Structures are given as C-alpha cells and as structure tokens.
Amino acid sequence: MKGKPHLQRKALGGGRVHVKILLVEDxxxxxxxxxxxxxxxxxxxxxxxxxxxxxxxxxxxxxxLVILDVMLPERDGWSVLQALRKRDRTTPVLFLTARxxxxxxxxxxxxxxxxxxxxxxxxxxxxxxxxxILRRKGxxxxxxxxxxxxxxxxxxxxxxxxxxxLDLTAKEFLLLELFLQHPGEVLSRTFIAERVWxxxxxxxxxxVDVAVRRxxxxxxxxxxxxLIHTVxxxxxxxxxxx
Ligand code: CA
Numbered sequence: 001m002k003g004k005p006h007l008q009r010k011a012l013g014g015g016r017v018h019v020k021i022l023l024v025e026d027x028x029x030x031x032x033x034x035x036x037x038x039x040x041x042x043x044x045x046x047x048x049x050x051x052x053x054x055x056x057x058x059x060x061x062x063x064x065l066v067i068l069d070v071m072l073p074e075r076d077g078w079s080v081l082q083a084l085r086k087r088d089r090t091t092p093v094l095f096l097t098a099r100x101x102x103x104x105x106x107x108x109x110x111x112x113x114x115x116x117x118x119x120x121x122x123x124x125x126x127x128x129x130x131x132x133i134l135r136r137k138g139x140x141x142x143x144x145x146x147x148x149x150x151x152x153x154x155x156x157x158x159x160x161x162x163x164x165x166l167d168l169t170a171k172e173f174l175l176l177e178l179f180l181q182h183p184g185e186v187l188s189r190t191f192i193a194e195r196v197w198x199x200x201x202x203x204x205x206x207x208v209d210v211a212v213r214r215x216x217x218x219x220x221x222x223x224x225x226x227l228i229h230t231v232x233x234x235x236x237x238x239x240x241x242x
Contacts, residue, residue: 019134020044020062024054024080025069025096037123051075055083058091061183062145065133069096078111085112092133145180148240150219150227152180161219171196172215179228179238188235212236
C-alpha cells in the first residue's frame with residue numbers, strides 16, 4: 001500500500017504489503033459487515049469482541065489502525081484508548097460512537113483518537129475515513145514491529161526481546177522482519193528464500209534451515225516462551241503457543 005515505509009517494501013521484495021486493522025467491536029452484525037467490506041478492499045482484519053482482548057492485541061501486535069467501539073464488554077473504548085496511549089502505542093484509532101454521543105466525540109479526540117464515526121454509518125464513509133487516517137499517518141506507521149515481547153525498530157535497526165537487546169546479523173534481521181510481518185502464518189522455505197536471499201529455491205534448501213536455527217538461538221533459546229516454530233513438512237511459523 002502507498003505510504004508504507006521503504007524498509008518494509010524492500011524486505012518483502014517489492015510484493016504487496018498488507019495493511020492490518022484491529023476491529024474492537026462486540027456487535028456481531030457490525031463485525032460481519034466490516035469484516036466483509038474491509039477484506040474485500042484488501043485489508044487484513046483481526047477482531048476482538050471485548051475491550052480487554054482489544055487492548056491486549058493492540059499492545060502486543062502491530063496494527064496500522066484500530067477501529068474501536070465505545071460501548072464494549074470488560075473495558076470500554078475510552079479506557080482501551082487511554083491505556084494504549086499510556087503505553088506509548090501510537091497506533092491510529094478510529095472511534096465508533098453512538099448517534100447521541102456528541103460529547104463522546106469530543107472526549108474521544110481529547111483522549112487521542114484520530115477520528116470518529118457515528119453509528120450507523122455507510123461502509124463507504126468508513127472506508128474513506130480509514131484511507132484518510134492511513135494516508136495522514138503514512139510516514140509514521142510501522143516504524144516498529146512487535147510480537148509478544150519481541151520488538152523490532154525499523155528505523156534504528158534494533159531488536160529487543162523483553163527489553164533485552166538482541167544482536168542480529170543483517171540476514172537475521174531481514175528474516176525476523178519477515179516473520180514479524182506474517183505472524184501466525186506458515187512461511188514455506190521457498191517463500192523465505194525468495195524474500196530474504198532473493199534466490200530461487202532449487203539451489204540450497206539448507207540455507208533457510210541454518211539461518212532459522214541461528215535466529216532462534218538468539219530470539220528464543222534464552223527465553224522460556226518460544227515464538228518461532230517448525231511446521232513439519234511445510235516451513236516455519238511465528239506464533240504464541242501459550
Ligand atoms: Ca458495542
């Protein structure tokens with residue numbers, strides 16, 4: 001997508017970069033409606049059905065945008081947004097408020113929301129707002145990638161896990177960046193080789209395995225919780241299995 005930092009495009013070998021959106025909404029009807037519309041428009045969507053889960057995902061994973069309903073079980077939208085900003089998560093937030101919630105909107109913007117939309121809304125309007133926010137934030141989005149304590153700063157080219165600095169080679173950095181861009185997806189050796197080494201895969205099947213083993217030695221071995229896993233006969237996956 002346009003406006004994504006150069007670093008990410010380069011790491012993906014010029015391929016298409018997905019924009020990831022987190023939708024925090026408890027109403028099944030709205031979820032189904034947004035899920036369909038956003039995926040048809042090429043966005044990748046995660047859904048949280050309550051505020052607590054929403055806050056957890058928005059803190060631990062990397063999103064380009066959070067669409068946040070105000071009335072939510074467990075923890076309301078305000079509280080989610082406040083907690084996010086307190087934790088220095090600058091992910092843009094689009095608030096969904098009720099029709100009679102005019103004071104809510106003011107409060108939302110004061111709390112650090114980027115925009116709001118009054119329910120019920122037309123999908124085209126939501127899409128326009130989403131695109132505007134992403135365009136506006138285009139220069140700052142995805143400066144870092146994170147996954148359960150693992151954090152990659154794309155500008156400073158540094159990696160930490162649980163705030164501990166990891167010393168990676170350039171290839172290991174690219175490899176980890178690829179995993180962080182595709183959390184929860186099985187990455188085949190061919191896919192990895194093409195993107196990290198820019199090579200056709202008939203040459204050397206062993207290269208990827210060796211590199212992944214070296215990477216894990218740094219990212220996983222010193223820590224009790226393992227994040228990179230082998231998927232037998234298929235490849236590798238970055239996944240939280242606790
Ligand atoms: Ca709701």
